[in-house]
Amino acid sequence: MWALSWIFGLSLPMAIVSAAQLPHIFILFVDDMGYGDPRSFNPDSKLELTNIDRLAAGGMRFTDAHAPGPLCHMSRYGLMTGRYPFRTDVSRWPSEPLIKNGQATLASMLKSQGYHTSMVGKWHCGFQEQGYDQPLPGGPVDVGFDTFFGIRASTDIPPYFYIRQNHAVAPPTLDITAHASEGWSPIQGAFWRAGKIATDLQLENVLPRFIEEAESVISNHAGQAELQPLFLYLALPAPHTPWLPSEEYRGKSKVGLYGDFAEMVDKMLGRVIAAMERAKMLDDALIIFTSDNGPVWYEEDAKRFAHDSCGPWRGMKADAWEAGHRMPFIVRWPGHVAPASECSQTICFTDLFATLAKITGYETKPEDGPDSFDFSLALAGNPGPVRPSLAMASGSGLMTVRQGPWKLIAGLGSGGFSEPRREQAQAGGPAGQLYNLADDPAESNNLYVSQPEIVKQLQAELDRLVAQ
Helix, strand or coil, rough: HHHHHHCHHHHHHHHHHCHHCEEEEEEEEECCCCCCHHHHHHHHCCCCCHHHHHHHHEEEEEEEECCCCCCCCHHHHHHHHHHHHHHHHHHHCCCCCCCCCCCHHHHHHHHHHHEEEEEEEECCCCCCCCCCCCCCCHHEEECCCEEEEEECCCCCCCCCCCECCCCCCECCCCEEECCCCCCCCCCCCCCCCCEECCCCCCHHHHHHHHHHHHHHHHHHHHHCEEEEEEEEEEEEECCCCCCCCCHHHCCCCCCCCHHHHHHHHHHHHHHHHHHHHCCCHHHHHHEEEECCCCCCCCCHHHHHHHHCCCCCCCCCCCCCHHHHHHEEEEEEEECCCCEEEEECCCCCCCCCHHHHHHHHCCCCCCCCCCCCCHHHHHHCCCCCCCCCCCCEEEECCCCCEEEEEEEEEEEEEECCCCCCCCCCCCCCCCCCEEEEECCCCCCCCCCCCCCHHHHHHHHHHHHHHHHC
């Protein structure tokens, strides 16, 4: 078992390693999985996510890690660029690339440091779409990836087709009708939208197909005569809707269709980790596991299954409230990160740019990863703070800023999928939301009126970051 190879002496990871010692880097990025799903983050979880929990046992759990935005495209843009997604118009993604030509990304940075860079899975940062029989510029291979096999967005957003490098493998020419599941909300279950689909793509096969591709990337790379370090960004489109577990997983979990699919995702990740071990890469790998944003999980779902995918946090996907963007986040790096360790410092996906730059010896330019802070010292167990503040926009653009335990939401409501989504301020009442997460992790006690000086301080910080 790959779990047995995790007993190593610890060394400081933050001294820049030599080119010969550069670790393989794997980002295992799942979709719409909540903080409350892995037992390593929620002991009361009803899900069996054994491979994710083994990663946590062999590495460091970050308990205050955040997506840079609580929706798929926001999160992925921030991850790739080290830049807050509110700094660009992320709504352009269906027809235009979000990442500008020449903009530094994780892939271009690591490629400059000698890495072979591969991406498999869901891009969702846009292409220059000019017909699916034409090249699709602006995607992964144009921002630093040597190879790409994947899809443009989620498996509930048409058109549905595979892309290799910057061309459709087969254009979407067939029609597919919309689908929904009884017993779930309109945006849960085996839900997908009507549109066009390619002849070689079946929605239920997309997840296993990406796992096969990732296994192939790893085995092919291990077969090189001169092995350069590998960076693989595996962006699975699951357990995002449609929830389509294979037959062997259906009805096996304690959390209904969602749980079946989430447990299938975990088993698929186990296959990828086993491929690393077969290729003799696992002991030299820096593995990062996280989810892009919070789950679509309602209070009635938590009651029905006695399982809260959101964990202790309020809200869900798209929300300014914590469950929208506080994510399970694990870093495993044998010999450099202590097994079964924990970090409570606030970090953001944008911080991977500065952190991996530090580890690989990349000298950042002023324009590189402007919202990225290096958390490499935290990996070595340093308890000091990583970043002075954290800002983001909710799914509907409701701005949020965090400093220490204090969190300001510059308006009322969730700003996302949870009700109430937006509320008008009443005379004499609060115009926004202020929470002390150390005392009130459930965001139940709004201190906006009683703490005007803290509101003023946080609003000034938010204004500074937006104007930066």
